[in-house]
Amino acid sequence: MSGKPQAAPGTLDLSGRQYAHVDYDEKERLLEEVKQDLRFDEYLYGCYECGICVAACPSARFYDFSPRKIAQTMAREDADLFYVFLNDSVWDCSQCFSCDVCPRKNSPGGIITLMREVAVKNGLASAAEALEGYGRVVYKIMSTGTQVSPDMLQANAFPDWGPHVKDIAENLDVWRRAIPPETMHTTETSWQVDSKTITELYLIWHMTGVMDMIKEVDEGLFMILQDVMEEKLEDEGYDLSFD
Amino acid sequence: MSDLPVLVIGGGPAGMEAAKGIAEIGYRCVVVEKRNILGGTPELANYAALTPNFEDAGEAMAKMAAAINGDPNVEVRLGSTVTAASGSAGNFSVTVKNSKESEQVDVGAVVIATGFQHFDPGRETQQYGYYEYDDVITLVDLEKMLKAEKVVRPSNGEPPKRLCFIQCVGSRDRQIGNEYCSKVCCGVAAKESIEVRKLLPDCKVFIFYIDMRMYGYWENEIYWPSQEKYKVNYVKGIATEIRMKGDRLLVRGEDTTMGRPMEVPMDIVVLSVGMEPSAGTREMGAIFGTKLNQYNFIETTGGALNTVGTSVDGVFACGAAVGPADLEDSISSASAAAMKAVAVVRKATMAS
Amino acid sequence: MIPHSALFNKAKDRKFVADPAQAPTEDYHDIVDQLEREGEWEVHRVPEPYMEEKNKYGRVKKIPVETTWHHKSCGQCGHIPGYSTAVFWINRKLGLDYNDPTDQTSCTAWNYYASATSNAAAQAAVAMRNFAAAEETGYYPIIHCATSFGHYKETRQQLIHSPELRRQVKAIMAKLGKKLVMPEEVVHYSEWVHVMRDRIAEHQVVDMSGLRATIHPACHYHKLIGEDAVYAPEVYGAQRSAIITSLLRTLGLDVRDYSTWFDCCGFGFRHILVSRDFSRSFAVQRKIEVMKEEADPDVLITHDTGCVTTLDQSQFAAKAHDRNVGLPVMSDSQLAALAMGAHPYKVLQLHWHSTNHRPLLEKLGIDHEKAWAEFEESAEEIRSGKKEYLTWEECDV
Numbered sequence: 006m007s008g009k010p011q012a013a014p015g016t017l018d019l020s021g022r023q024y025a026h027v028d029y030d031e032k033e034r035l036l037e038e039v040k041q042d043l044r045f046d047e048y049l050y051g052c053y054e055c056g057i058c059v060a061a062c063p064s065a066r067f068y069d070f071s072p073r074k075i076a077q078t079m080a081r082e083d084a085d086l087f088y089v090f091l092n093d094s095v096w097d098c099s100q101c102f103s104c105d106v107c108p109r110k111n112s113p114g115g116i117i118t119l120m121r122e123v124a125v126k127n128g129l130a131s132a133a134e135a136l137e138g139y140g141r142v143v144y145k146i147m148s149t150g151t152q153v154s155p156d157m158l159q160a161n162a163f164p165d166w167g168p169h170v171k172d173i174a175e176n177l178d179v180w181r182r183a184i185p186p187e188t189m190h191t192t193e194t195s196w197q198v199d200s201k202t203i204t205e206l207y208l209i210w211h212m213t214g215v216m217d218m219i220k221e222v223d224e225g226l227f228m229i230l231q232d233v234m235e236e237k238l239e240d241e242g243y244d245l246s247f248d
Numbered sequence: 249m250s251d252l253p254v255l256v257i258g259g260g261p262a263g264m265e266a267a268k269g270i271a272e273i274g275y276r277c278v279v280v281e282k283r284n285i286l287g288g289t290p291e292l293a294n295y296a297a298l299t300p301n302f303e304d305a306g307e308a309m310a311k312m313a314a315a316i317n318g319d320p321n322v323e324v325r326l327g328s329t330v331t332a333a334s335g336s337a338g339n340f341s342v343t344v345k346n347s348k349e350s351e352q353v354d355v356g357a358v359v360i361a362t363g364f365q366h367f368d369p370g371r372e373t374q375q376y377g378y379y380e381y382d383d384v385i386t387l388v389d390l391e392k393m394l395k396a397e398k399v400v401r402p403s404n405g406e407p408p409k410r411l412c413f414i415q416c417v418g419s420r421d422r423q424i425g426n427e428y429c430s431k432v433c434c435g436v437a438a439k440e441s442i443e444v445r446k447l448l449p450d451c452k453v454f455i456f457y458i459d460m461r462m463y464g465y466w467e468n469e470i471y472w473p474s475q476e477k478y479k480v481n482y483v484k485g486i487a488t489e490i491r492m493k494g495d496r497l498l499v500r501g502e503d504t505t506m507g508r509p510m511e512v513p514m515d516i517v518v519l520s521v522g523m524e525p526s527a528g529t530r531e532m533g534a535i536f537g538t539k540l541n542q543y544n545f546i547e548t549t550g551g552a553l554n555t556v557g558t559s560v561d562g563v564f565a566c567g568a569a570v571g572p573a574d575l576e577d578s579i580s581s582a583s584a585a586a587m588k589a590v591a592v593v594r595k596a597t598m599a600s
Numbered sequence: 601m602i603p604h605s606a607l608f609n610k611a612k613d614r615k616f617v618a619d620p621a622q623a624p625t626e627d628y629h630d631i632v633d634q635l636e637r638e639g640e641w642e643v644h645r646v647p648e649p650y651m652e653e654k655n656k657y658g659r660v661k662k663i664p665v666e667t668t669w670h671h672k673s674c675g676q677c678g679h680i681p682g683y684s685t686a687v688f689w690i691n692r693k694l695g696l697d698y699n700d701p702t703d704q705t706s707c708t709a710w711n712y713y714a715s716a717t718s719n720a721a722a723q724a725a726v727a728m729r730n731f732a733a734a735e736e737t738g739y740y741p742i743i744h745c746a747t748s749f750g751h752y753k754e755t756r757q758q759l760i761h762s763p764e765l766r767r768q769v770k771a772i773m774a775k776l777g778k779k780l781v782m783p784e785e786v787v788h789y790s791e792w793v794h795v796m797r798d799r800i801a802e803h804q805v806v807d808m809s810g811l812r813a814t815i816h817p818a819c820h821y822h823k824l825i826g827e828d829a830v831y832a833p834e835v836y837g838a839q840r841s842a843i844i845t846s847l848l849r850t851l852g853l854d855v856r857d858y859s860t861w862f863d864c865c866g867f868g869f870r871h872i873l874v875s876r877d878f879s880r881s882f883a884v885q886r887k888i889e890v891m892k893e894e895a896d897p898d899v900l901i902t903h904d905t906g907c908v909t910t911l912d913q914s915q916f917a918a919k920a921h922d923r924n925v926g927l928p929v930m931s932d933s934q935l936a937a938l939a940m941g942a943h944p945y946k947v948l949q950l951h952w953h954s955t956n957h958r959p960l961l962e963k964l965g966i967d968h969e970k971a972w973a974e975f976e977e978s979a980e981e982i983r984s985g986k987k988e989y990l991t992w993e994e995c996d997v
Contacts, residue, residue: 043762044720050422055458056485056502057374063864063886065502065509067878073502099868099878100713101819102750105826106373106488108421121716136715138874143710143717146674150705153678165876167916167954179983183975183990184681184949186688188672188700190989195678199702205729205776206705212772213722215711222717370616370839375862379837382611389609402610425624493859493894 017069017093021085024092032084035091035127039079039119048115052080058104058113068097072104072113079116087120095120096135128221140226143219148233150206151195155181204241207234251597252356253278253323254589255342257330257532260288262567262578262585263361264312269586271321275593278323278353279316280330280344282528286313288363289568296394297443298575299435300469306395329528333358333535337562338596356593357562358536359585360546362528364568367418367426367521375489376417376519383497383514384490386417386521387436394443401515403495408515411444412454412499413437414487419522419572420458426543430522431572434461437520438470438480445478454481454512456501485510490517522572529569536563545571556585562592616837618658625827627659631760632782640766641780644735646787651795653830654838661830662785663795664742666696669734670789673745674706675905682930682949683908684744686937687789689947692997693940694799699739704730707748714869720758724765725772727755732778742787746904749788750820753828756786788821790843790903791830793932797850805941806964809852814897814927815844816887816911818904819864844903844932851939856895860886866914867906883914889924899960900929913954928957944968945975947995 024032039045058072059065065072075094078086095117104113124132136143146152160171173180181192188196210216211234220227256267259281270277285291287309290298295305316322325344332343340355366388369378378384382402393399400407415437419430434457441453460482462471474480487501496513503510525544533540539559541547546565549557556564566585567578636643646662655661668691676683691698708726711718734741743749759766759782770780793800822829822841835842835849840861848855866882868875888911891897902908912929919925930938934948944950944966950957951972961968978994981987 042720043765044758047757047761053420053458054484054504056504057488059502059504059509060485060488060500061862062509063866063882064868064878066886067882071507073504096870099864099866099871101864101867102824103819103862103864105823106423108373108416108423110422118713118716122719125716132716135870136717139715139870142870142873143715146706146708146710147717151678152674152706152710154674155678158679163913165880165917166913169951169954173952176979179979180951181681182982182988183946183979185685185947185990185992185995186681186700187989188702189677189681189684195674195676195706196672196704197702198705202703202705202733205778206726208776209722209725209729209772212775213719213725213768215718215722218717218719368616370618370837371622375839377839378611379614379616379839380611384611385609392609423624425622489862491859491861492857498859 017089019086019089021089024085024088027088029084032088035123036082036084036087038123038126039116042119042122044115045119048112048119049076049079050109050111052076052109052111055108058107058111061103061106063101063103064097064099070094070097072098072117076111076113076116091120091124092129092131095124096131122218125222126218133222136222140223143223144226144230147206147210147230149194150198150203154194155192204237204243207238208243210234251275251593252339252354254586254593255280255330255340255353255355255358256361257358258288258361258363258528258567258569259283259286259324259326260361260363260567261290261309261312261575262363262569262582263288263359264316265579265582266359266361266566266586266589267316267322268312269583270590271316271319273586273590274321275590276321276323278325278344278355280325280328282327282329284327286317286324286326293366293388294392294395296391297439299432299439300466302439330532330535337592338599340562356596357589358564359582359589360529360532360536360538360558360563360565360569361567361582361585362532362569363526364523364529364572365526367524369417369519369521371424372417373421373423374487376414376487376517377490377492378519381490381492381497384517384519386519387433387440388521390440390518394440394447397447399444399447407448408451410452410454410514411516411518412456412514413441413518413520414499415455415457415520416486417519417521418524426522426524428543428572429461431461431577432574433520433522435466435470435574437518438462438466438474440518441480442470442474442478445480452481454483456483456486456499458484458486523568525569532569536560538563538565541571543571545569555581556588564589616839617833618654618656618831618838620658623657623659625657628756628760628828629659629784632756632784635760635782641770641782642735644731644740644781644783646784647740653791653795654832656827656829656831661791661828663787663791664740665792665795666691666698667739668742668792669699669701669737669739671704671707671730671734671741671743671748672700673748673905674710675909676744680905680908680931680949680952682934682947682952683905685947685949686931686933686942687744689937689942689995689997690796690800690933690940692992693803694796699737701733701737703733707745707751709747709751709869712751713747720765721768721772723751724755724759724769727752728769728773728780729776729778731783732773732781734783735779735781740787741783742789742792744789744905746788746790746818746821747906749786750824752786753825756782757825786828788903790821790932793936794830794843794846797847800847800936800940801850803940804851806939806966807852808939808964811853811899811963812895812897813848813853813855813899813901814858814891814895815848815855816865816900816902816907817841817844817861818902818907821904844901847932847936848901851936856897858891858894860890863887865902865907865910867910869906872906872910879910880914880917883910884918884923884925887911888915888918888927892924892927897927898963899935900927901932901935902929903932915955926955928955928960929953930957938964941996943974943995944971946978946990951975
């Protein structure tokens with residue numbers, strides 16, 4: 006990011022100066038991609054700038070973040086402003102959907118979901134940066150069908166959660182078997198997932214283009230996932246030339 | 249055949265004006281009012297002063313009632329409702345029922361002036377706590393207090409130090425389904441804000457709005473004076489939540505002009521509730537077969553060029569029965585309906 | 601002149617009744633049925649016996665009592681195992697037939713909401729795959745996590761309105777050898793707890809009268825597709841959802857209000873893993889401290905994985921900064937099970953929680969030292985190879 010004019014830390018620079026070097030056509034193309042999604046029409050009607058969404062939003066209290074400004078920007082179809090938010094703001098959203106109290110029935114959180122997907126699909130550096138440290142999570146859920154598995158509770162990963170994390174990590178194997186439900190005696194997954202179920206999940210990821218999205222935003226992660234999935238699917242007799 | 253009378257359903261401002269108009273032209277009318285008193289919603293809801301000129305509402309309604317009571321051309325039937333109707337333009341047969349009896353009345357034309365009811369805050373999308381907090385009240389609750397010249401917090405009887413209005417409650421909201429502006433609430437809130445400031449000079453008054461709808465002369469009759477003379481604070485940004493913190497209410501919104509979330513304490517919050525069709529409006533629509541619009545107001549068929557004609561010939565509607573209307577609208581459309589109704593009666597007589 | 605007393609229209613005299621005839625939205629029940637008639641999908645009907653509750657607009661929602669297929673939650677099963685265990689334990693204690701499947705994936709909200717590493721089709725396909733798997737077993741899906749629940753309501757909405765999406769998902773299901781199945785209702789387990797509250801109370805053995813509690817409703821439960829949540833006139837006048845509060849009141853707890861009731865817990869999704877300062881600050885400053893200051897509760901009860909995690913795990917680091925924290929957090933299912941006599945460690949698995957729960961147990965007259973010793977004994981038997989697992993029998997179910 007060197008050479009680009011920077012806004013003061015913690016503030017959102019809506020002048021768009023820092024992205025002046027990006028082709029306007031590119032910004033418009035990405036805006037259009039958001040608008041073309043089948044979900045868009047139900048996420049944005051009109052906006053009368055009432056601020057209810059900001060009032061309800063937890064992220065607005067902590068970050069320099071405004072669901073109203075994002076909804077307004079999309080309503081105005083302002084590609085320059087859109088590009089700023091796409092890179093510098095959308096990852097602050099907590100996806101809580103408190104903003105769904107909008108009287109026009111807009112969903113700024115929904116618009117942000119679409120913007121994030123566009124950022125990922127197009128391999129934006131800001132998306133990759135936001136998902137740094139998240140790769141392991143995506144790997145886990147996509148390859149095993151669950152996430153936040155017991156073995157992820159390591160003291161060095163969650164030092165701020167308290168000393169019990171260390172106890173859990175040290176006693177993990179025994180403590181997992183000391184849980185009554187038969188499906189939960191697992192450590193690498195949150196519950197026991199059938200082999201057939203995993204296969205079905207892999208097929209879904211492939212058939213819906215999610216693997217292509219991963220490839221754009223994290224090549225390394227994509228390759229590991231690809232290996233794991235291809236191997237399993239081949240074992241199950243699936244031809245990997247998907248259309 | 250001699251002229252049949254015009255039936256005017258509803259004895260509120262619109263109904264009374266329509267009746268007066270019909271009588272002045274020299275035709276007869278029957279006014280059917282379900283309550284035992286004329287005056288409509290301004291009377292029922294104890295309005296203090298009318299918007300925008302601050303006339304005493306009670307006096308104004310009494311004056312209108314006096315103009316028709318005792319007029320030989322006007323027959324007022326209180327405590328009565330219309331329960332059935334048949335016939336067509338020039339000759340309708342309606343059943344008028346009161347607590348004692350049911351009677352068939354023949355009329356030449358009908359004017360529906362059954363008005364509106366205020367929005368119930370329980371259906372509001374935002375969390376305003378009207379059913380939880382004593383100090384969250386509506387414009388109507390405040391009117392009552394203004395009429396008694398005693399504005400205090402219902403919770404403890406003390407005068408408020410901070411009072412706010414929240415606009416557009418029940419209106420302009422796709423989630424509620426009332427996708428219209430109720431027209432009068434901005435004017436009423438501004439008017440009430442002036443009245444509160446006059447009554448309680450130590451009370452800070454705020455109005456939280458999306459847009460201030462200050463049509464025509466309201467701009468400098470009430471909007472400017474409320475800001476300039478009475479120092480009412482207008483904040484562009486509406487509230488999403490009202491909670492209790494300690495013994496005061498906490499209003500959460502965004503101050504959009506300043507671009508920051510806002511959480512402010514208030515002693516009283518006044519919800520500027522919008523208009524919805526009254527039960528009478530919906531009933532009369534069913535009885536006469538007049539088309540209702542998607543909000544269940546009576547649909548007028550001529551757009552801007554015919555504001556009182558319904559889908560049934562000879563049946564007219566005026567005032568808030570056709571949609572949100574202020575007093576000026578109601579008085580004007582009532583006269584229009586009166587004139588057109590008389591024309592129907594006259595035409596029928598001449599044809600026979 | 602109006603009498604003084606007539607001026608004050610007090611809240612307690614105001615009565616609100618939701619009228620379904622005034623509901624502004626289409627009734628999703630009608631559209632789901634219509635699409636079945638058109639051959640778009642098969643509707644998985646709620647089995648009898650079921651209870652009928654009202655949703656936000658006064659429409660009826662069916663909640664199954666048994667024959668339930670439990671759509672588990674990653675975070676619960678992974679980090680708060682007592683949460684899901686309690687749900688199963690209550691089912692067993694009440695003698696209800698249920699299915700705990702292994703043919704179930706996460707709802708994948710960690711992809712869709714948290715990291716945008718998914719899309720509408722993938723999301724819907726994952727949901728429909730799980731629903732088809734449930735229907736194949738003959739058991740009716742109930743959802744453990746509020747996010748999965750909100751998520752699946754959104755998916756239903758998208759599938760109802762987009763023939764293109766339906767076509768796409770149906771094709772994917774076909775490739776997996778599965779039918780396209782839409783459940784008649786998307787049910788959250790806390791709605792089940794709500795309808796079962798009287799039966800739970802019948803089995804109550806721990807006196808909780810006077811125990812002070814605050815509750816936290818999950819954003820994804822009542823704000824995301826907010827119509828489809830349970831409301832009851834006797835709880836908050838049907839102005840706020842009835843879940844959790846109804847159970848606690850039935851069990852005799854003193855449920856206390858606080859000024860940030862509607863606030864999000866601050867989970868944020870990816871924030872809880874990679875931007876924890878946000879989650880922590882929010883949970884502590886907007887929720888925990890406000891609750892402690894205004895309501896002085898003994899326990900905080902919520903009904904979602906993310907909320908339990910955020911509210912519980914945010915307190916430790918905050919304590920190091922002398923914040924006003926130290927409020928034990930658990931799910932409605934854990935509290936209900938505890939009330940019915942469930943073991944605090946074998947069933948509630950409280951040793952996976954962060955905030956100190958021992959004062960709470962002491963207040964309820966539960967000997968936690970003895971209970972912990974019992975658990976450790978059982979764990980030791982596993983460690984030494986004497987037995988493989990801690991069983992349901994050991995938990996009296």
